[in-house]
Amino acid sequence: MKLLRYGEPGAEKPGAVDADGNIRDLSSVISDITADTIADGSFARLAGVDLATLPVVADGARIGPPIRRIGNFLAIGLNYADHAEETNAEIPAEPILFNKAPSCISGPYDDVVLPPDSEKSDWEVELAFVIGKEARFVSEADALDHVAAYTICNDISERSYQLERGGQWMKGKCCPTFGPLGPWLVTPDEVPDPQKLSLWLELNGDRVQNGSTTTMIFPIAEIVSYLSRFMVLEPGDLVTTGTPPGVGLGFKPPKYLKRGDVMKLGIEGMGVQQQTVR
Incomplete structure (x- = not known):
């Protein structure tokens, strides 16, 4: 998968890139992409998500850092x-x-x-x-x-x-x-x-x-x-x-x-x- 975060600084939401290059909103599946959601297994479970069922993000959205609150x-x-x-x-x-x-x-x-x-x-x-x-x-x-x-x-x-x-x-x-x-x-x-x-x-x-x-x-x-x-x-x-x-x-x-x-x-x-x- 290709995972990302989109939106204005400090208000980014999680997303993924589908097979057609569209960004799909992952907010209903994971709260955010962070050290915490990697540690608790939420990140790994994204592999089973059917991206075609999720909303398409409108063109022009800012792309933020792909992970928030890293560790080291x-x-x-x-x-x-x-x-x-x-x-x-x-x-x-x-x-x-x-x-x-x-x-x-x-x-x-x-x-x-x-x-x-x-x-x-x-x-x-x-x-x-x-x-x-x-x-x-x-x-x-x-x-x-x-x-x-x-x-x-x-x-x-x-x-x-x-x-x-x-x-x-x-x-x-x-x-x-x-x-x-x-x-x-x-x-x-x-x-x-x-x-x-x-x-x-x-x-x-x-x-x-x-x-x-x-x-x-x-x-x-x-x-x-x-x-x-x-x-x-x-x-x-x-x-x-x-x-x-x-x-x-x-x-x-x-x-x-x-x-x-x-x-x-x-x-x-x-x-x-x-x-x-x-």
């Missing part, structure tokens, strides 16, 4: 060999972990708002996934059984905050609107192999990122297993998994976001996002 928002850095190369970074021996604040999440078509003193904000198309059941010391063989859905994340990053202000990377990762998600949560039955997906990003119509999850250093199963050694992964936790080459930091000279720029990005089978920078 975790991220993996430098997870594509070709991206590490473009940023002159060593290939990591183990996954690099940092946090993004849940408060940075926005809808897939909402504006990205730069902080007033931002000079080095950057784009990163990424495959993200949502944990569906508790994971503690999970083996790689069982890891994907703990994934409830996949989605797109644009991991917006203010590089001067991230790299020049001391402390952890999360300083540059958590500003409001720095975590556009969606448009959909795509359930695993529609993603037979998450390590064989193309992903791309265009800036003002020019393709700047064009990669594949085949070049991930640490695949999804390894990430789930690895993280579960250091923390309990809970239903509703979101993990974004790194970006392929083509970020602004990798240009010579570097190229960063400015007012009026338009980012358009997508992942095979996951839909497309678009944001305007202001």
Whole structure:
């Protein structure tokens, strides 16, 4: 299934995309798509819903973040060999972990708002996934059984905050609107192999990122297993998994976001996002 949330900010309703591309309202079936409804099994039971029996949502509705009230928002850095190369970074021996604040999440078509003193904000198309059941010391063989859905994340990053202000990377990762998600949560039955997906990003119509999850250093199963050694992964936790080459930091000279720029990005089978920078 392709699940989403539609409506004005703070008043979104749950929905799903039917076989004809229409959005169907799921309000009569599930209260919302949240960490709680994933944990209590409501999310999993959506697989048995006949979408044809549900109301069609009128065209033009705003699409919001596909999940509300997530748990942890975790991220993996430098997870594509070709991206590490473009940023002159060593290939990591183990996954690099940092946090993004849940408060940075926005809808897939909402504006990205730069902080007033931002000079080095950057784009990163990424495959993200949502944990569906508790994971503690999970083996790689069982890891994907703990994934409830996949989605797109644009991991917006203010590089001067991230790299020049001391402390952890999360300083540059958590500003409001720095975590556009969606448009959909795509359930695993529609993603037979998450390590064989193309992903791309265009800036003002020019393709700047064009990669594949085949070049991930640490695949999804390894990430789930690895993280579960250091923390309990809970239903509703979101993990974004790194970006392929083509970020602004990798240009010579570097190229960063400015007012009026338009980012358009997508992942095979996951839909497309678009944001305007202001």
